[in-house]
Amino acid sequence: xxxxxxxxxxxxxxxxxxxxxxxxxxxxxxxxxxxxxxxxxxxxxxxxxxxxxxxxxxxxxxxxxxxxxxxxxxxxxxxxxxxxxxxxxxxxxxxxxxxxxxxxxxxxxxxxxxxxxxxxxxxxxxxxxxxxxxxxxxxxxxxxxxxxxxxxxxxxxxxxxxxxxxxxxxxxxxxxxxxxxxxxxxxxxxxxxxxxxxxxxxxxxxxxxxxxxxxxxxxxxxxxxxxxxxxxxxxxxxxxxxxxxxxxxxxxxxxxxxxxxxxxxxxxxxxxxxxxxxxxxxxxxxxxxxxxxxxxxxxxxxxxxxxxxxxxxxxxxxxxxxxxxxxxxxxxxxxxxxxxxxxxxxxxxxxxxxxxxxxxxxxxxxxxxxxxxxxxxxxxxxxxxxxxxxxxxxxxxxxxxxxxxxxxxxxxxxxxxxxxxxxxxxxxxxxxxxxxxxxxxxxxxxxxxxxxxxxxxxxxxxxxxxxxxxxxxxxxxxxxxxxxxxxxxxxxxxxxxxxxxxxxxxxxxxxxxxxxxxxxxxxxxxxxxxxxxxxxxxxxxxxxxxxxxxxxxxxxxxxxxxxxxxxxxxxxxxxxxxxxxxxxxxxxxxxxxxxxxxxxxxxxxxxxxxxxxxxxxxxxxxxxxxxxxxxxxxxxxxxxxxxxxxxxxxxxxxxxxxxxxxxxxxxxxxxxxxxxxxxxxxxxxx
Numbered sequence: 001x002x003x004x005x006x007x008x009x010x011x012x013x014x015x016x017x018x019x020x021x022x023x024x025x026x027x028x029x030x031x032x033x034x035x036x037x038x039x040x041x042x043x044x045x046x047x048x049x050x051x052x053x054x055x056x057x058x059x060x061x062x063x064x065x066x067x068x069x070x071x072x073x074x075x076x077x078x079x080x081x082x083x084x085x086x087x088x089x090x091x092x093x094x095x096x097x098x099x100x101x102x103x104x105x106x107x108x109x110x111x112x113x114x115x116x117x118x119x120x121x122x123x124x125x126x127x128x129x130x131x132x133x134x135x136x137x138x139x140x141x142x143x144x145x146x147x148x149x150x151x152x153x154x155x156x157x158x159x160x161x162x163x164x165x166x167x168x169x170x171x172x173x174x175x176x177x178x179x180x181x182x183x184x185x186x187x188x189x190x191x192x193x194x195x196x197x198x199x200x201x202x203x204x205x206x207x208x209x210x211x212x213x214x215x216x217x218x219x220x221x222x223x224x225x226x227x228x229x230x231x232x233x234x235x236x237x238x239x240x241x242x243x244x245x246x247x248x249x250x251x252x253x254x255x256x257x258x259x260x261x262x263x264x265x266x267x268x269x270x271x272x273x274x275x276x277x278x279x280x281x282x283x284x285x286x287x288x289x290x291x292x293x294x295x296x297x298x299x300x301x302x303x304x305x306x307x308x309x310x311x312x313x314x315x316x317x318x319x320x321x322x323x324x325x326x327x328x329x330x331x332x333x334x335x336x337x338x339x340x341x342x343x344x345x346x347x348x349x350x351x352x353x354x355x356x357x358x359x360x361x362x363x364x365x366x367x368x369x370x371x372x373x374x375x376x377x378x379x380x381x382x383x384x385x386x387x388x389x390x391x392x393x394x395x396x397x398x399x400x401x402x403x404x405x406x407x408x409x410x411x412x413x414x415x416x417x418x419x420x421x422x423x424x425x426x427x428x429x430x431x432x433x434x435x436x437x438x439x440x441x442x443x444x445x446x447x448x449x450x451x452x453x454x455x456x457x458x459x460x461x462x463x464x465x466x467x468x469x470x471x472x473x474x475x476x477x478x479x480x481x482x483x484x485x486x487x488x489x490x491x492x493x494x495x496x497x498x499x500x501x502x503x504x505x506x507x508x509x510x511x512x513x514x515x516x517x518x519x520x521x522x523x524x525x526x527x528x529x530x531x532x533x534x535x536x537x538x539x540x541x542x543x544x545x546x547x548x549x550x551x552x553x554x555x556x557x558x559x560x561x562x563x564x565x566x567x568x569x570x571x572x573x574x575x576x577x578x579x580x581x582x583x584x585x586x587x588x589x590x591x592x593x594x595x596x597x598x599x600x601x602x603x604x605x606x607x608x609x610x611x612x613x614x615x616x617x618x619x620x621x622x623x624x625x626x627x628x629x630x631x632x633x634x635x636x637x638x639x640x641x642x643x644x645x646x647x648x649x650x651x652x653x654x655x656x657x658x659x660x661x662x663x664x665x666x667x668x669x670x671x672x673x674x675x676x677x678x679x680x681x682x683x684x685x686x
Contacts (some may be wrong), residue, residue: 106134109149116156119178121164124157125185129192132208151208158213161185165217166224169258172265183269189213218279225283228254229291244295244304248311251291255284256320263329278333285335288316292338296347302354306406309347312338313411348414355403356421362399363429366392367436374440379449380456387456387540392433393463400426401471423478430464430485437489441496451497452540458493459542461486494549501534502556512564520584521591527557528595535599551603554596558606559683561588565613566646566685573652575620581650582618585610605677608635617650622658626665633666638681641666646685 107127115124132150164171164182171179193210228234235250262280270276295308316338321327337344370392380387400422408415437457444450465486472479508530511523531553538549565585572578589610596603612632619625633639641663648659 106131109153112153113156116153116160119160119181121157121161121181122184122188125161125188128153128157129188147208154208154211157185158216161213162216162220166220166227168221168224168266169228169261172261176265179266180269186213186217187271214274217274221279222283225258225280226287228258229284229287242301242304244300245307247291248295248307251288252311252315252319255288256323256326259284259320259329260323260326263326277329281330281333281335285338289338293340293343296339296343302351302358305347305351305354306410308339309344309351309410309414312344312347313414314409348410348417351410352407352414352418352421355407355418356425359399359403359422360425360428363396363425364432366395366399367429367432370433371436371440374444374447374453377448380452382540385540386459386542387452388459389453389456393460396426396429397463397467401467420476420478423472423476423482426464426468427478427482427485430482430489434485434489434492438492441492451537454493454496455538455540458490458545461490462542462544490545490548494552497538497549498534498552498556501531501553504530505557505560509560509564512561513567513569516570517581517584520588524588524591528591531557531595532599547600547602550596550599550601554592554601554603554606555677555679557592557596558609559679561592561610562613562679563683565650566643566683568646568649570650571652572650575653578617578620578651578653582614585614585617589614603677605635606679609679613647616647622661626662629662629665636679638678639666640680642685643680643683 107130109131112124112127112131115121115127128150135147135150161182164178165186168179189211190213193212193214196209229251232247232250235246235253237246238249241249259277259281263277266280267276292308292312295304300308320330339347370389373389380389382388403422404415404419407418441454444453447453465483468479468482468486472482505527508523508527512520515523535550535553538546541549570581572581589607592610593607596606612628612635616625616628616632619628629644644663644666645659648654648662654662
């Protein structure tokens, strides 16, 4: 059993020389004499707030003459003590003094209350433990302090300590010394609990031990966390944020800022077994998660669903870790997600459905406005010399792209899912666009600006095509369908634009067979002149489409020439006649190639067709003819026997067996795969 500890001058409650009527310098006097010389104040005096203004206060003899401080090892010491004493701590110093002086008086309630008033919480906690132990010492006599008095002081100490600990986040920077005093007082109580538990069997019941201040500390931290997370007034309002959004912002900002304070200023005040950072982090996380769950289970606006998902998947797990010190601590705790996986998935589905419906509605409105513009008696605007109606493509692509970007900001998985959904919506939109274009093409031929509107819509396809090629994955099944639909719109427009030209060229081409290629150069000049007039109108197409339509013209000019050669209306027996025809064909082919190339055609694959046919006509050696036929078939694998048979009618000097031998060199398999660009397959032979 612990005995009474002495008071000495250097200690915080030591004897002061020259005390008036109090304990004398004679330390051998009895405890009873000391008590009678300096009677302990009554309980009423302890709790009276007015009594601390008394003119003479005997307890001044027991106050520390210098301010107490917390040493590096967490013990309380007077500023005037030696480093050795500071390292040992007050309790050890007093214990050592006890060995020298056997009979002395413990600290009084009044002395401890004075320490509390001076916010010397660590000293007060230690002295209170000493006083508490003195009451359990059966051998002590003459004490006027009861357990009830001790508990009353404990109530004051506890109130002060936990009031301070509740404001730890604020005091950590504004008054760290006071916070440290409170933490040290907490640690003293926890050490005393541990000491008591180790010295007494588990079944021995003591009314006041253990005091379980650590559990109370955890409850206090929880209360502090919830108070700070609820106090949205500390976070300035952000324009355009709903109440739910503002609350999420406040909780996230508060959690990050407070945990930064904990890791930098508070954690080191406690021993490791308190797990300070993980305690704070888990409490902040649990509160944040509980509020997020409430929001998720309530009826949220679409923008709040997006915001909540952004916090769950992106802002919360990433923004919290921008401070590397905080990130290192958070990685140890493994807080997890703000929402359960099932609830998060449910919210994601709501968001995806809503975003898909929003984009679909937006695309539909865009198309309706575009159709209305077609009905106006206005020529489409030109941009860099090209007719354009790009508002449609701009609005559509912007709607899809911005939706994808928002989803990607939530998470890669959500972004990928929405991209797949919106690619379906884009395909559905383009099919509707194609139907509307076809309807306009058929019903509005008398429109004043019919062709310019067709050209403007063909030009529109370039923006959609460019977007799909650059932004859609190759494994997206919708990509090929989208590009195919755009190709259908483009070709449908080309067919209408070329319709008049091709109709005008037919009579000119008939002249070749009617005149048996006499004046063929004049006929070709006529064809080129007619074509040139139309090509100038096509320059309002964007460059890729201009090249495409010129190549179509090039292919059509070559094809129509071959058609005249296969009409079986020219049959020449003499080699001289055949060589003369071959010369005309070669000249016409050269003029045709020069014209198309000068106008931007890049279809060089067409250039050898007519010269090769001319060479077959010119040659008279059977072996040479066979070689040239084989070369022709290699260059144009879509040629068939029916084409070659009709063409060989020009060479009337070939015998039946010779003709059959030549045809044998042509592998005629309808199952063979046709090349991407075809020439002969589009030619019908009667």
